[in-house]
Amino acid sequence: MIKVSPSVLAADFANLGSEAKRAEEAGADLLHLDVMDGVFVPNISFGAKVIQSIRGYTRLPFDVHLMITDPARYIDDFVKAGADLITIHYESCDDQISVLKQIRSAGVKASISIKPATPAFILEPLLDYVDMVLVMTVEPGFGGQSFIPDTLESVRSVSAMVKSRGLNIDIEVDGGITAETIRPAYDAGANVFVAGTSVFRADDASAAIAALRSACV
Ligand code: DX5
Ligand code: ZN
Numbered sequence: 001m002i003k004v005s006p007s008v009l010a011a012d013f014a015n016l017g018s019e020a021k022r023a024e025e026a027g028a029d030l031l032h033l034d035v036m037d038g039v040f041v042p043n044i045s046f047g048a049k050v051i052q053s054i055r056g057y058t059r060l061p062f063d064v065h066l067m068i069t070d071p072a073r074y075i076d077d078f079v080k081a082g083a084d085l086i087t088i089h090y091e092s093c094d095d096q097i098s099v100l101k102q103i104r105s106a107g108v109k110a111s112i113s114i115k116p117a118t119p120a121f122i123l124e125p126l127l128d129y130v131d132m133v134l135v136m137t138v139e140p141g142f143g144g145q146s147f148i149p150d151t152l153e154s155v156r157s158v159s160a161m162v163k164s165r166g167l168n169i170d171i172e173v174d175g176g177i178t179a180e181t182i183r184p185a186y187d188a189g190a191n192v193f194v195a196g197t198s199v200f201r202a203d204d205a206s207a208a209i210a211a212l213r214s215a216c217v
Contacts, residue, residue: 002186004028004030004209004212005028005172006031006195006199007174008032010201011200017056023200026205029060030060030061031063032065037069040067040089040091042141048077048078049081051064061084067141072093079108088111088112089112089114090112090114100112109131110129111130112134114154119154120135121157123158123161131169135173135174136175137151139175143196145176148176149184159171170191172192172193177198178197178198178212
């Protein structure tokens, strides 16, 4: 069974509480929250305070994607804000294992992400410390970009590593996921799908999520 994680980056920022509720009512499994610091990526979105403000509006687990430099400094803030799962970027820090341990010891699920150009094999030593791997299927920083088909190779590599080690790790893809691009990502081994534009900008979010699910049947 796949999981759909709508990204609020494509939602109405003036009404994030009701947008979170709308995603839940439309059948989402998680809510994806993209944190950008303007340094790790060339865009600024929102931080822990905004996430905490949305927390009371939905029971969906919060899937927090940190696109920030030196994430260790802010893990506690995102845990307190209500994160259920925190993703850090491989490229954003030097000692990924210690940050992943920090996340897990705060009682939250830990995940590591790679940008499209980062080779998947570098994840091998980190797999014992994560609950999920996020393979970026666009360059991080902006919503509404086109899915990069070459990234499917990384999804396949991660899936093969996870299977050969017999681990129970989710594989999430993020960027340009639509009812058309979801199937190849699913076939490559992904089971968690971030969808910003294709859900929040659809006329009917519930039909959009249903279309994502039915593309994987
Ligand atoms: C990009 C973000 C994505 C983005 C996806 O840096 O990590 O989560 O919101 O948006 P869409 O689905 O519109 O590509
Ligand atoms: Zn994201």
